[in-house]
Every structure is written in C-alpha cells, then in structure tokens.
Amino acid sequence: MSEQTLKRVDLIFGEYSNEKYKILATTLARTNEDILKDLLESGLRGRGGAGFPTAMKWKFTAESPGEEKYVVCNADEGEPGTFKDREILLRVPRKVFSGMAICGKVIGAKKGYMYLRGEYKFMVPELMKELAIYHEHTKQLGLDFSIEIRMGSGAYICGEESALFESMEGGRGEPRNKPPYPTTSGFMKKPTVINNVETFVNVLMIMRLGPDQYKKLGTTDSRGSKVFSVSGDTPIPGIYELELGMPLDRFVDEFGDGDTKAVQVGGASGFCVPRKKFKDTVIGFEGVPTGGSMMIFNSSRSMYNVLHNYLEFFEEESCGQCTPCRVGCQQLLKGIVAVKKGEKKAVYLDQLMKLSESMKITAKCGLGQSVANSFSSIVNNFKEEMIY
Amino acid sequence: MTDCKSLIKELANKHGRERASLLPILQGVVERNNYLSDTCMTDIAKELDLSAAQVYGTATFYSFLDTQPRGEYVIRVCKTITCDMHGKKTIIQTLEDMLKIKVGETTPNKKFTLLETNCLGWCHEGPAMLINDTPYSGLTTEKVHDIISEYINKPSL
Numbered sequence: 001m002s003e004q005t006l007k008r009v010d011l012i013f014g015e016y017s018n019e020k021y022k023i024l025a026t027t028l029a030r031t032n033e034d035i036l037k038d039l040l041e042s043g044l045r046g047r048g049g050a051g052f053p054t055a056m057k058w059k060f061t062a063e064s065p066g067e068e069k070y071v072v073c074n075a076d077e078g079e080p081g082t083f084k085d086r087e088i089l090l091r092v093p094r095k096v097f098s099g100m101a102i103c104g105k106v107i108g109a110k111k112g113y114m115y116l117r118g119e120y121k122f123m124v125p126e127l128m129k130e131l132a133i134y135h136e137h138t139k140q141l142g143l144d145f146s147i148e149i150r151m152g153s154g155a156y157i158c159g160e161e162s163a164l165f166e167s168m169e170g171g172r173g174e175p176r177n178k179p180p181y182p183t184t185s186g187f188m189k190k191p192t193v194i195n196n197v198e199t200f201v202n203v204l205m206i207m208r209l210g211p212d213q214y215k216k217l218g219t220t221d222s223r224g225s226k227v228f229s230v231s232g233d234t235p236i237p238g239i240y241e242l243e244l245g246m247p248l249d250r251f252v253d254e255f256g257d258g259d260t261k262a263v264q265v266g267g268a269s270g271f272c273v274p275r276k277k278f279k280d281t282v283i284g285f286e287g288v289p290t291g292g293s294m295m296i297f298n299s300s301r302s303m304y305n306v307l308h309n310y311l312e313f314f315e316e317e318s319c320g321q322c323t324p325c326r327v328g329c330q331q332l333l334k335g336i337v338a339v340k341k342g343e344k345k346a347v348y349l350d351q352l353m354k355l356s357e358s359m360k361i362t363a364k365c366g367l368g369q370s371v372a373n374s375f376s377s378i379v380n381n382f383k384e385e386m387i388y
Numbered sequence: 389m390t391d392c393k394s395l396i397k398e399l400a401n402k403h404g405r406e407r408a409s410l411l412p413i414l415q416g417v418v419e420r421n422n423y424l425s426d427t428c429m430t431d432i433a434k435e436l437d438l439s440a441a442q443v444y445g446t447a448t449f450y451s452f453l454d455t456q457p458r459g460e461y462v463i464r465v466c467k468t469i470t471c472d473m474h475g476k477k478t479i480i481q482t483l484e485d486m487l488k489i490k491v492g493e494t495t496p497n498k499k500f501t502l503l504e505t506n507c508l509g510w511c512h513e514g515p516a517m518l519i520n521d522t523p524y525s526g527l528t529t530e531k532v533h534d535i536i537s538e539y540i541n542k543p544s545l
Contacts, residue, residue, distance in 0.1 A: 077509060078506075078507060078509075079507070080468045080469055080470075080506075080507040080511065081469070081470065081507075081511050082507075082509065082511075083509040083510065083511060083512065086509055117509075118415075118450075118452045119508050119509060119518065119523070120509070121521040122521050122522055122523060150411070150412070151411075151412070151415055152450075153411065153414075153415060153450035153451070153452040153453050154450055154451035154452035154453075154505065154506075155449065155450050155451060156506060156507075167411060168408060168411070169407060169408050170406070170407040170408050170409065170410030170411055170446060171407075171410075171445075171446055172445055172446055172449040173449060173450070174449075188408070229511065229512065230512065231470045231511035231512045231514070232469075232470050232473065232511075233473075237511070237512035237513070238512050239512070268468075268469075295469065295470060295511070301473065305472075306469060309467075309468065309469045309472055310469070313468060313506055313507070316506060317506060319449075
C-alpha cells in the first residue's frame with residue numbers, strides 16, 4: 001500500500017461541541033435570510049448523489065405558499081456500495097437532528113421525519129435516545145419542531161424522493177411525475193424539503209465554520225468534504241471523509257490493492273471507470289459524481305459478473321410502474337446472458353445499448369434512467385469480457 | 389402468534405387510523421407474527437377504512453413485508469456485488485447445510501427461513517446477513533456456525 005496522499009478531513013465525524021445543541025441554539029438566534037445567505041455562499045450541493053444546491057431547495061420551499069410544511073431526512077441508503085449514512089447516524093446523530101431543525105426554522109415547518117431503511121432497524125433504540133435529548137433541548141430553546149422516525153421495509157426505490165413520500169403516506173413506493181417538485185408538493189402534497197443525512201450535517205458545519213472557512217475545502221464546483229464508502233478489492237475498506245474534486249488515480253493509489261482494473265463510482269446506478277481513464281477522472285460534480293459509493297475491482301474480477309449482478313439488482317428493485325424500466329431491466333439482463341452464451345451475436349450488444357439509451361430518456365424516475373450509466377460504461381470499456 | 393384482530397387494534401391505537409399509518413401497522417404485524425395473512429390484511433383494511441386491495445397492494449410492494457408464512461427467525465443473506473465477491477456462495481451453502489433447507493424455504497419446525505436480499509449496506513465487511521433485525525458481517529463458515537448454533541439453542545418464543 002502506498003503512503004497516504006489524500007488529505008483526510010474531520011468535519012462530518014468531528015467531535016460534538018462541549019455544550020449539547022450549542023450550534024443549533026446560536027443558529028436559531030439568526031434571521032432566516034442570514035442563514036440562507038451563508039448556505040448559498042457555501043456552495044453546498046446535496047450529498048445523496050444528484051447534487052442539487054441545498055440553499056435553493058430550502059429557499060423555494062420557504063417561499064411556497066401554505067402553512068403546513070415538512071422536513072424529511074432521507075436515510076433510505078440503499079445504493080450498492082454505500083454505507084456512510086449509517087455510520088453518520090451511529091456516530092453523530094445529534095448533528096443530523098440539528099441540521100433538520102435549522103431547516104425547519106428556515107422553511108417554517110413544525111414537523112420533521114427521518115425515513116430510515118428497514119435494514120437499519122437495529123439502530124432505532126440509539127436514535128430514539130438521542131431524539132429524547134433533542135426534544136428536551138428544543139423545548140428549552142422554544143423551537144416548535146419535532147422529529148419522528150419512519151421505517152422503510154426493504155425497497156431500494158423508496159430512496160427516490162417522491163417514492164419515499166408515497167411510502168410514508170402508506171402506499172406502494174412508486175415515484176410520482178415531476179413537476180410538481182417536493183418544494184411545492186412533497187409529503188402529504190405539502191411543500192417539503194427532503195435532504196440526505198450527510199447534507200443536514202454539512203449545513204450544521206457551515207453554521208459552525210462560516211461559509212468562507214467551509215469553502216476552503218474542495219473545488220469550485222464541489223465545495224466541502226464528502227464521506228466515501230470504500231469497498232471491494234481494497235486492503236482498507238471502510239468510511240473515509242475526503243475533499244471533493246480529487247483525481248481518481250490518486251484515490252486508487254491509496255485505496256487500491258495495486259492491481260485495480262476498474263472503479264465503480266456512485267454505486268450500481270453510477271459509472272464504471274476503467275484503469276486507462278483513472279488519470280483523467282475527477283470525483284465530484286464537475287467530473288463523475290457520487291453519493292459516496294466507491295467499489296474497487298481488481299483484475300481477477302469478471303466485469304460480466306459485475307454487470308450481471310447490477311442488472312439482477314435493478315430488475316428486482318424496479319417498481320414496475322413504467323414500461324421502459326420494468327421491461328428494459330429484464331431485457332438487458334436476458335440480453336447479456338444470451339450474448340455470453342453465444343445465443344446472440346456480439347452485435348446484439350449494440351441493440352442493448354440503444355435500449356439502455358431509450359430507458360435514459362423515457363423512464364419515469366432516476367432508477368430506470370440511470371441503468372444506462374453502469375450498463376454503457378461497463379459494456380463499452382469491457383466489451384471482450386461481455387462476449388468471451 | 390398474536391391474535392390478528394386485537395394486535396391490529398393495538399397498533400392502530402398507537403399509529404392512528406390514517407392511510408399514512410398503514411406502513412407502521414403492517415410492519416408491526418410482521419414484527420409480531422412474522423408475516424401478513426390474508427385475513428390479517430382484510431382486518432387491517434376494515435380497521436383503517438381502506439379497501440383490501442389497497443392494503444394488499446402496499447404490503448406486497450415491500451420485500452420485508454412477507455405475505456407468506458415465515459419462520460421465527462428470518463435470515464436474509466446479502467447477494468449484492470461486494471458480498472458476492474467476498475464469498476456469499478459459501479455462506480449460503482453453510483446455512484443450507486446447517487438448516488437443511490434451500491434458499492426461500494422454512495425449516496419444518498418453523499424456526500428459520502432462509503432468504504437472499506439486496507444490498508444491506510455492509511459492503512466493507514462482506515459477506516453480511518440479517519437475522520430478523522440484527523446484522524452480522526465479516527462472515528466466515530466458522531462464524532456462521534457459531535451464530536446459527538446459538539439461535540438453534542434459543543428456546544422458541
């Protein structure tokens with residue numbers, strides 16, 4: 001293993017302030033305009049993967065008409081290769097609840113929900129303990145914003161924001177048409193801010209450091225630090241908080257096992273980057289974005305097996321509501337199996353590529369649209385492995 | 389197994405009788421009874437003033453809301469890529485040998501059900517599995533032996 005070259009950051013997992021909920025208390029004393037100005041200045045973009053500017057999301061929701069508004073923390077972390085939200089919630093839940101409360105104040109919501117994936121149910125007792133402390137403090141601070149935990153039940157698609165609302169409302173987790181966006185019509189069709197776990201922690205850190213200090217981390221397009229979930233063929237798998245905007249070759253130098261063939265950036269719905277492109281790939285919103293998932297494959301791995309595993313995943317997790325995704329995922333999987341077995345000629349892969357491109361433009365939500373990311377990046381870069 | 393009707397009343401008193409209370413109620417029934425029977429789903433529909441189809445539609449969407457009888461302990465082994473790369477097959481084999489059932493089946497004494505599931509979020513410590521709500525990671529044949537033996541020796545609830 002090469003020596004440590006990438007700068008470690010200790011923002012998200014850094015220690016709590018001495019006094020419980022101190023930053024929340026000082027932030028509550030500020031005006032909403034002031035808080036939003038700092039957020040905008042900081043350049044913070046959502047940490048769930050899509051990267052929407054957080055300040056804008058909050059501003060739109062604050063400006064939406066209506067008395068009843070909600071804050072939702074998306075803790076339905078289901079992307080293969082991602083486990084950072086669990087780690088954040090285990091280690092620094094107070095920061096997450098504080099970030100949600102600040103959001104509640106800014107948009108004028110009285111109620112917040114955390115939608116936690118069913119697979120993480122074991123964490124609920126600990127989270128409830130911290131929530132009791134939270135509610136005690138907000139009572140003292142005179143803040144009318146309570147937080148409730150809701151559980152998922154094993155459905156990847158519920159990480160999609162509108163599917164998550166459907167699920168919270170007691171329905172099947174099927175995504176809605178957009179627009180309207182959650183900022184005007186979210187949970188219970190009311191204006192809602194929905195952010196990833198890590199985003200709320202970043203908000204709190206911006207409140208603590210101020211935007212100028214925060215902006216020193218990362219690059220122009222990708223401000224701040226990011227929690228990465230590193231897995232696969234690496235001697236040091238785990239959770240790492242690094243600066244955004246790092247080149248992939250340096251990441252591989254540090255985390256690879258010396259024989260890295262490819263890195264899947266952003267999970268099964270992300271992109272597969274082959275060795276020859278490590279040098280020119282930047283991890284961040286200006287290059288290849290990621291919600292944190294970094295899966296490393298060495299040369300002993302068959303990329304056909306990797307793609308096969310992803311497609312099985314998508315086929316099972318597709319909600320089945322729209323045809324491009326329901327049928328597309330099945331056909332892509334059947335297609336690569338047929339090519340591998342020699343039942344279809346290699347040129348059939350071009351047909352499949354067209355199918356994945358159609359899914360990108362016609363599927364209703366991010367799931368169906370993003371299957372093409374891993375499909376085309378694996379098939380294009382490892383064509384021989386798909387055929388022979 | 390708790391009587392469905394009284395359990396549903398209890399859960400509805402706790403979570404409410406809105407449409408939005410449906411998922412917590414379904415989850416509560418599965419937690420207690422291991423699965424949702426047809427009768428149970430129609431009872432929930434009556435209690436919440438929904439159609440049985442709405443309850444069934446929601447219940448069957450979620451992989452953790454079982455609508456067929458399951459064992460007291462449901463074992464879900466992660467089959468997504470990194471767990472697969474790090475020896476998921478051996479883990480499944482070990483479990484099948486120990487419990488003498490195949491994936492998807494329940495032991496005759498109704499104690500264990502063995503299933504595969506998608507990413508559990510333990511990719512850095514794969515292979516991993518859930519037994520009911522408890523996660524186990526960094527699995528090896530020996531570790532699985534120890535864990536399952538302990539469960540086998542646990543008296544049934």
